[in-house]
Amino acid sequence: MVVFSSISKRFCNQALNDPKPYLLPSGLQLQSIRTLLLQSASESVKVHRHSDADYGIIQINMDRPEAKNALGKDMLRGLLNSFEAISTDPTANVLMICSSVSRVFCAGADLKERLTMNVSEVRATVNSLRSTFSFLEALQIPTIAVIEGAALGGGLEMALSCDLRICGEDAKLALPETGLAVIPGAGGTQRLPRLVGKSIAKELIFTGRKISARDALPIGLINYYVPAGEAYSKALEVARDINQKGPVAIRMAKRAINEGLEVNMASALGVEEDCYEQTLHTNDRLEGLAAFAEKRKPLYKGK
Numbered sequence: 356m357v358v359f360s361s362i363s364k365r366f367c368n369q370a371l372n373d374p375k376p377y378l379l380p381s382g383l384q385l386q387s388i389r390t391l392l393l394q395s396a397s398e399s400v401k402v403h404r405h406s407d408a409d410y411g412i413i414q415i416n417m418d419r420p421e422a423k424n425a426l427g428k429d430m431l432r433g434l435l436n437s438f439e440a441i442s443t444d445p446t447a448n449v450l451m452i453c454s455s456v457s458r459v460f461c462a463g464a465d466l467k468e469r470l471t472m473n474v475s476e477v478r479a480t481v482n483s484l485r486s487t488f489s490f491l492e493a494l495q496i497p498t499i500a501v502i503e504g505a506a507l508g509g510g511l512e513m514a515l516s517c518d519l520r521i522c523g524e525d526a527k528l529a530l531p532e533t534g535l536a537v538i539p540g541a542g543g544t545q546r547l548p549r550l551v552g553k554s555i556a557k558e559l560i561f562t563g564r565k566i567s568a569r570d571a572l573p574i575g576l577i578n579y580y581v582p583a584g585e586a587y588s589k590a591l592e593v594a595r596d597i598n599q600k601g602p603v604a605i606r607m608a609k610r611a612i613n614e615g616l617e618v619n620m621a622s623a624l625g626v627e628e629d630c631y632e633q634t635l636h637t638n639d640r641l642e643g644l645a646a647f648a649e650k651r652k653p654l655y656k657g658k
Contacts, residue, residue, distance in 0.1 A: 397433025
């Protein structure tokens with residue numbers, strides 16, 4: 356796993372204190388993993404590396420029960436540190452974001468903390484939330500939000516920044532910010548309509564109403580809902596399936612989809628061509644063909 360370098364922490368602190376939206380430089384390189392411990396700067400964010408057959412699956416657990424995983428500065432710093440380290444981990448194939456707190460994924464912004472802030476501090480905090488979730492969205496590996504219970508406000512915005520969302524049937528999802536006379540400010544007004552369409556997104560944001568997992572599935576807000584308490588098992592099943600595929604291919608598929616949706620079809624096909632080209636020169640591609648011919652499971656190494 357990864358230990359965070361001092362330069363990593365410096366950039367994270369800047370992201371939390373700079374009133375302008377902040378993204379880490381693309382060239383930032385942190386110390387690589389394998390023998391070091393992955394740690395965050397927050398006691399409320401725990402990172403676990405799966406081992407043996409599940410090696411390559413990384414799990415983040417939010418653990419702030421007294422505040423229902425509300426996104427205070429400390430937790431936000433821990434999340435950003437963790438995302439940053441995972442982004443430079445060549446052995447990470449899938450990320451699961453979970454909660455250790457019963458019946459809640461994340462309650463959203465820390466409103467008690469927010470009450471102590473002036474306008475400039477609120478702006479800086481919201482900008483930090485936005486840039487942190489954009490960093491999460493930009494990770495090259497697939498990300499899965501594992502939701503049991505409430506995912507509200509910034510908690511849902513974090514889940515929207517993931518590639519997949521898997522819920523227990525008791526999950527409740529909402530962007531209630533208009534009830535506090537503000538709007539979703541960490542990507543909710545942009546990511547929600549891209550998933551569910553403009554009209555449904557407007558209704559959910561205008562009213563702030565909570566939506567159940569059962570109702571969230573048919574509108575495309577989530578990928579699966581399962582019996583309460585089984586979201587983690589389903590997410591791990593999906594993560595294991597992804598983890599068995601060619602790592603370079605998975606990264607390139609994610610890039611092709613994400614970048615292609617932002618441009619016209621001709622340009623998008625060019626993105627696809629470039630991403631396919633990246634897979635042509637890998638040992639994994641040859642291993643896949645050999646495994647098919649020999650009727651065995653491939654052993655991909657991400658090279």
